[in-house]
Amino acid sequence: MLTKKNWFRVFVLVTLSPVVFASQPALRFGVDLTYPPFQSTDKTGHPAGFEIDVTDALCKSIDAKCDYVINTFDAQIPALLAKKIDVISPLGVTPKRMKAIDFSNYVFHVPTQLVAQKSANLLPQSDVLKGKIIAVQQGSIQEAYANKYWLQAGVNIKSYPDQDAIYQDLYAGRVDGALSPSVGIMFGFLQTPEGKDFELKGPEVTDADLFSAGSAYGIRKNDEQTRKLINQGLQNIIKNGMYEKIKKRYFGDLDLSVKNG
Structure with missing residues (x-):
């Protein structure tokens, strides 16, 4: 038999359960895994590398479930536009690409x-x-x-x-x-x-018309929800030092910062 106190507990659990047990946001990241040490596979065949570790940390910081979808590099934008993926792993933010897709905040610059x-x-x-x-x-x-x-x-x-x-x-x-x-x-x-x-x-x-100030995650035009999630994750891992920790593990003190972004 439910007492008034126990009835209140059940009511609270039931009313909160849609929030408490809601599924994590799921994001599909397009990767090609042929570009070590940025993207590759480990000995078990799983995605590995600097960009993968950054993405994993980013996803953890926003409590999101992130999956990797393997494609060739030139197939990433078509896959994004066809909604086969939600995000492209960091690529150069060029004027041509900006006509087709949106981008997150900059992640790094590579000459x-x-x-x-x-x-x-x-x-x-x-x-x-x-x-x-x-x-x-x-x-x-x-x-x-x-x-x-x-x-x-x-x-x-x-x-x-x-x-x-x-x-x-x-x-x-x-x-x-x-x-x-x-x-x-x-x-x-x-x-x-x-x-x-x-x-x-x-x-x-270099070339001002072709090259980018830096690389960022590619996102579909007008997908503001995903862009905000990615930018929040980037901000989180930069603020808590995780981005710098990962960068040093792969590249030491090499400066990957975006100078004119």
């Missing part, structure tokens, strides 16, 4: 540089690269830059679906160099046995 064999006398200049084969990733700002400035000058541009394929052909000598985000090269490919005879060549490659 673009040319990588080639140490013995190769190459620089990221069209006259020096004429007749050479340069690899780029499909759908990337590096591909857009190479096609705009180098292709018409006689440089052979070869596009690949992912960075792993670029590294394989770079090591095998099937391409003369690759235009890629430098941090991934420095802390990924150059740290492997296959990359020991390679180095970054010349200065950072």
Whole structure:
């Protein structure tokens, strides 16, 4: 038999249960997992890397359930627009992309540089690269830059679906160099046995119309709820020091901050 006191307890539990036991917000993040140490797979085949750890921390800070949907890089924006995913793992915020999708606050900035064999006398200049084969990733700002400035000058541009394929052909000598985000090269490919005879060549490659001030999570236009969630998570992990802790674990004191965002 319910006493007045016990009846009150049951009433409170019932009225609160839709809130207390409500499911967590679920977000699907598009990733390609071919770009260590930013995105890759661990020994068990699960998503790993700097961006994955940042995303996991972000999701935990907003009590959200986050799942990873694997796609090639150039398929991420179409997948977002088709609502197959809710968020794209950080990518460069370029004017062209801003016409199609929205972005979160900036997460980091990574320069673009040319990588080639140490013995190769190459620089990221069209006259020096004429007749050479340069690899780029499909759908990337590096591909857009190479096609705009180098292709018409006689440089052979070869596009690949992912960075792993670029590294394989770079090591095998099937391409003369690759235009890629430098941090991934420095802390990924150059740290492997296959990359020991390679180095970054010349200065950072920039273009105000093509390149971005930094990288951010990609979000569908007008999806303000998701954008607010992601930005809140970013703010949380920056404020509590988790972002810096993760960054140092992967890159030490390397400055990834966005200077002109």
